[in-house]
Amino acid sequence: SGLAELDARITGCRACPRLVAWREEVARTKRAAFAEWTYWGRPVPGFGPADASLLIVGLAPAAHGGNRTGRMFTGDRSGDVLYAALHDVGLASRGTAVSADDGLELYGVRITSPVHCAPPANRPTPGERDACRPWMISELELLRPTLRAVVVLGAFGWQAVLPALAGAGWDVPRPRPAFKHGARIMLDGRPRPLDVFGCFHVSQRNTFTGRLTPAMVRDVLRTAAEAAGL
Ligand code: SF4
Numbered sequence: 001s002g003l004a005e006l007d008a009r010i011t012g013c014r015a016c017p018r019l020v021a022w023r024e025e026v027a028r029t030k031r032a033a034f035a036e037w038t039y040w041g042r043p044v045p046g047f048g049p050a051d052a053s054l055l056i057v058g059l060a061p062a063a064h065g066g067n068r069t070g071r072m073f074t075g076d077r078s079g080d081v082l083y084a085a086l087h088d089v090g091l092a093s094r095g096t097a098v099s100a101d102d103g104l105e106l107y108g109v110r111i112t113s114p115v116h117c118a119p120p121a122n123r124p125t126p127g128e129r130d131a132c133r134p135w136m137i138s139e140l141e142l143l144r145p146t147l148r149a150v151v152v153l154g155a156f157g158w159q160a161v162l163p164a165l166a167g168a169g170w171d172v173p174r175p176r177p178a179f180k181h182g183a184r185i186m187l188d189g190r191p192r193p194l195d196v197f198g199c200f201h202v203s204q205r206n207t208f209t210g211r212l213t214p215a216m217v218r219d220v221l222r223t224a225a226e227a228a229g230l
Pocket of ligand 1: 010014016020043115131133
Protein backbone atom coordinates (compact mmCIF):
# COMPACT_ATOMS: atom_id res chain seq x y z
CA SER A 1 0.00 0.00 0.00
CA GLY A 2 1.00 3.65 -0.11
CA LEU A 3 1.43 3.56 3.63
CA ALA A 4 3.89 0.65 3.49
CA GLU A 5 5.91 2.60 0.95
CA LEU A 6 5.84 5.67 3.16
CA ASP A 7 7.01 3.61 6.14
CA ALA A 8 9.92 2.27 4.08
CA ARG A 9 10.91 5.78 3.02
CA ILE A 10 10.74 7.07 6.59
CA THR A 11 13.14 4.41 7.82
CA GLY A 12 15.78 5.78 5.44
CA CYS A 13 15.49 9.40 6.57
CA ARG A 14 18.65 11.20 7.74
CA ALA A 15 17.36 14.77 7.79
CA CYS A 16 18.25 15.58 11.43
CA PRO A 17 22.02 15.30 12.06
CA ARG A 18 21.74 15.36 15.87
CA LEU A 19 19.12 12.58 15.90
CA VAL A 20 20.92 10.46 13.33
CA ALA A 21 24.07 10.63 15.49
CA TRP A 22 22.16 9.85 18.69
CA ARG A 23 20.04 6.97 17.41
CA GLU A 24 23.15 5.33 15.94
CA GLU A 25 25.32 5.92 19.00
CA VAL A 26 22.65 4.37 21.27
CA ALA A 27 22.44 1.42 18.87
CA ARG A 28 26.22 0.94 19.11
CA THR A 29 26.68 1.40 22.83
CA LYS A 30 23.37 -0.29 23.91
CA ARG A 31 22.13 -0.80 27.45
CA ALA A 32 23.72 -3.69 29.32
CA ALA A 33 20.37 -5.48 29.71
CA PHE A 34 19.99 -5.52 25.91
CA ALA A 35 23.58 -6.42 25.00
CA GLU A 36 22.34 -9.39 22.93
CA TRP A 37 20.09 -7.21 20.80
CA THR A 38 20.89 -5.79 17.39
CA TYR A 39 19.38 -2.36 17.83
CA TRP A 40 17.24 -0.95 15.04
CA GLY A 41 18.99 2.45 15.29
CA ARG A 42 16.90 4.07 12.52
CA PRO A 43 13.69 6.09 12.22
CA VAL A 44 10.74 4.11 13.60
CA PRO A 45 7.72 4.16 11.25
CA GLY A 46 4.08 4.05 12.31
CA PHE A 47 2.63 0.68 13.34
CA GLY A 48 -0.82 -0.66 12.54
CA PRO A 49 -3.16 -1.25 9.62
CA ALA A 50 -3.31 1.09 6.63
CA ASP A 51 -7.10 1.33 6.99
CA ALA A 52 -7.04 2.41 10.65
CA SER A 53 -9.90 4.61 11.83
CA LEU A 54 -8.12 5.59 15.06
CA LEU A 55 -4.61 7.07 15.19
CA ILE A 56 -2.60 7.32 18.40
CA VAL A 57 0.17 9.92 18.36
CA GLY A 58 3.05 9.86 20.85
CA LEU A 59 6.19 11.97 21.04
CA ALA A 60 9.23 10.10 19.69
CA PRO A 61 10.71 6.60 20.01
CA ALA A 62 12.52 5.73 23.24
CA ALA A 63 16.28 5.18 22.92
CA HIS A 64 16.13 1.60 24.22
CA GLY A 65 12.48 0.95 23.24
CA GLY A 66 11.43 1.73 19.69
CA ASN A 67 14.99 2.60 18.71
CA ARG A 68 16.00 -0.92 19.77
CA THR A 69 13.03 -2.94 18.48
CA GLY A 70 12.08 -0.89 15.41
CA ARG A 71 8.40 -0.70 16.37
CA MET A 72 6.44 2.11 18.04
CA PHE A 73 6.27 1.90 21.86
CA THR A 74 7.70 -1.63 21.73
CA GLY A 75 10.06 -2.72 24.48
CA ASP A 76 9.72 0.20 26.89
CA ARG A 77 7.70 1.20 29.96
CA SER A 78 5.49 3.66 28.10
CA GLY A 79 4.54 0.87 25.72
CA ASP A 80 3.79 -1.49 28.63
CA VAL A 81 1.10 0.95 29.77
CA LEU A 82 -0.23 1.74 26.31
CA TYR A 83 -0.47 -1.82 24.97
CA ALA A 84 -1.99 -3.14 28.20
CA ALA A 85 -4.72 -0.50 27.89
CA LEU A 86 -5.24 -1.18 24.17
CA HIS A 87 -5.63 -4.87 24.91
CA ASP A 88 -7.98 -4.20 27.83
CA VAL A 89 -10.35 -2.23 25.61
CA GLY A 90 -10.19 -4.75 22.75
CA LEU A 91 -7.98 -2.82 20.33
CA ALA A 92 -4.90 -5.08 20.46
CA SER A 93 -4.41 -8.85 20.23
CA ARG A 94 -2.18 -8.88 23.33
CA GLY A 95 -1.23 -6.58 26.16
CA THR A 96 2.52 -6.72 25.81
CA ALA A 97 4.92 -5.63 23.09
CA VAL A 98 8.44 -7.00 23.18
CA SER A 99 9.75 -7.11 19.62
CA ALA A 100 8.71 -6.31 16.06
CA ASP A 101 8.03 -10.01 15.40
CA ASP A 102 6.06 -10.84 18.57
CA GLY A 103 2.83 -11.27 16.59
CA LEU A 104 1.03 -8.33 18.19
CA GLU A 105 -1.83 -7.02 16.06
CA LEU A 106 -3.78 -3.78 16.36
CA TYR A 107 -7.46 -3.68 15.41
CA GLY A 108 -8.40 -0.55 13.49
CA VAL A 109 -5.69 1.41 15.28
CA ARG A 110 -2.40 2.81 14.11
CA ILE A 111 0.30 4.26 16.36
CA THR A 112 2.75 6.90 15.20
CA SER A 113 4.77 9.86 16.47
CA PRO A 114 5.50 13.35 15.20
CA VAL A 115 9.26 12.66 15.50
CA HIS A 116 10.40 9.28 14.19
CA CYS A 117 13.91 9.17 15.69
CA ALA A 118 14.87 8.76 19.34
CA PRO A 119 16.02 12.13 20.73
CA PRO A 120 18.49 12.68 23.59
CA ALA A 121 16.57 13.05 26.89
CA ASN A 122 13.32 12.37 24.98
CA ARG A 123 13.42 15.99 23.89
CA PRO A 124 13.37 16.82 20.19
CA THR A 125 14.11 20.42 19.23
CA PRO A 126 11.43 22.52 17.51
CA GLY A 127 13.57 22.31 14.36
CA GLU A 128 13.56 18.50 14.49
CA ARG A 129 9.83 18.45 15.08
CA ASP A 130 9.30 20.70 12.07
CA ALA A 131 11.70 18.64 9.91
CA CYS A 132 9.67 15.52 10.63
CA ARG A 133 6.28 17.14 9.98
CA PRO A 134 6.09 16.27 6.24
CA TRP A 135 6.18 12.58 7.20
CA MET A 136 3.21 13.03 9.50
CA ILE A 137 1.27 15.02 6.90
CA SER A 138 1.85 12.24 4.36
CA GLU A 139 0.76 9.60 6.87
CA LEU A 140 -2.41 11.56 7.69
CA GLU A 141 -3.21 11.99 4.01
CA LEU A 142 -2.85 8.25 3.41
CA LEU A 143 -5.06 7.44 6.40
CA ARG A 144 -7.67 10.04 5.45
CA PRO A 145 -10.13 7.64 3.73
CA THR A 146 -10.73 5.73 6.98
CA LEU A 147 -9.53 8.04 9.76
CA ARG A 148 -12.18 9.18 12.25
CA ALA A 149 -10.40 9.89 15.54
CA VAL A 150 -6.97 10.73 16.92
CA VAL A 151 -5.64 10.32 20.47
CA VAL A 152 -2.69 12.58 21.19
CA LEU A 153 -0.43 11.63 24.09
CA GLY A 154 1.03 14.72 25.74
CA ALA A 155 1.50 18.40 24.96
CA PHE A 156 4.46 17.94 22.62
CA GLY A 157 2.47 15.61 20.38
CA TRP A 158 -0.53 17.93 20.55
CA GLN A 159 1.50 20.94 19.43
CA ALA A 160 3.08 18.89 16.66
CA VAL A 161 -0.03 17.17 15.36
CA LEU A 162 -2.38 20.17 15.05
CA PRO A 163 -0.22 21.87 12.39
CA ALA A 164 0.18 18.51 10.66
CA LEU A 165 -3.60 18.04 10.61
CA ALA A 166 -3.95 21.56 9.20
CA GLY A 167 -1.29 20.71 6.61
CA ALA A 168 -3.22 17.58 5.65
CA GLY A 169 -6.37 19.64 5.07
CA TRP A 170 -8.40 19.46 8.28
CA ASP A 171 -9.80 22.72 9.58
CA VAL A 172 -7.81 23.54 12.74
CA PRO A 173 -9.06 26.62 14.64
CA ARG A 174 -6.78 29.58 15.36
CA PRO A 175 -5.70 30.18 18.00
CA ARG A 176 -5.08 26.48 18.31
CA PRO A 177 -6.92 24.73 21.14
CA ALA A 178 -4.71 24.09 24.19
CA PHE A 179 -3.65 20.62 25.26
CA LYS A 180 -5.14 19.08 28.34
CA HIS A 181 -5.95 15.61 29.52
CA GLY A 182 -9.55 14.99 28.53
CA ALA A 183 -9.53 17.60 25.75
CA ARG A 184 -11.78 16.73 22.84
CA ILE A 185 -12.03 18.83 19.70
CA MET A 186 -13.84 18.21 16.45
CA LEU A 187 -12.12 19.29 13.24
CA ASP A 188 -14.01 19.76 10.01
CA GLY A 189 -12.58 18.10 6.96
CA ARG A 190 -13.04 15.64 4.14
CA PRO A 191 -14.30 12.99 3.82
CA ARG A 192 -15.56 13.50 7.39
CA PRO A 193 -14.78 15.48 10.54
CA LEU A 194 -12.09 14.24 12.88
CA ASP A 195 -12.46 13.77 16.64
CA VAL A 196 -9.20 14.67 18.40
CA PHE A 197 -8.58 13.65 22.01
CA GLY A 198 -5.88 14.78 24.44
CA CYS A 199 -4.41 12.34 26.98
CA PHE A 200 -1.40 12.71 29.25
CA HIS A 201 1.59 10.88 27.80
CA VAL A 202 2.02 7.29 29.03
CA SER A 203 5.58 8.07 30.18
CA GLN A 204 6.91 6.88 33.52
CA ARG A 205 6.97 10.48 34.70
CA ASN A 206 3.15 10.42 34.56
CA THR A 207 2.38 6.78 35.33
CA PHE A 208 4.80 6.27 38.24
CA THR A 209 3.47 9.38 39.97
CA GLY A 210 -0.17 8.43 39.48
CA ARG A 211 -0.85 11.55 37.44
CA LEU A 212 -2.00 9.14 34.74
CA THR A 213 -3.57 5.85 35.84
CA PRO A 214 -4.31 2.81 33.65
CA ALA A 215 -8.02 3.54 34.12
CA MET A 216 -7.57 7.05 32.73
CA VAL A 217 -5.82 5.67 29.65
CA ARG A 218 -8.55 3.07 29.13
CA ASP A 219 -11.25 5.75 29.44
CA VAL A 220 -9.74 7.91 26.72
CA LEU A 221 -9.14 4.92 24.44
CA ARG A 222 -12.69 3.64 24.93
CA THR A 223 -14.23 7.03 24.13
CA ALA A 224 -11.97 7.50 21.12
CA ALA A 225 -12.65 3.97 19.85
CA GLU A 226 -16.36 4.67 20.02
CA ALA A 227 -15.88 7.92 18.13
CA ALA A 228 -13.88 5.98 15.54
CA GLY A 229 -16.66 3.40 15.16
CA LEU A 230 -14.51 0.59 16.60
FE1 SF4 B 1 14.01 12.16 9.48
FE2 SF4 B 1 12.08 12.60 11.29
FE3 SF4 B 1 14.25 11.19 11.96
FE4 SF4 B 1 14.46 13.81 11.53
S1 SF4 B 1 13.28 12.81 13.18
S2 SF4 B 1 15.86 12.21 10.75
S3 SF4 B 1 12.95 14.12 9.87
S4 SF4 B 1 12.69 10.61 10.44
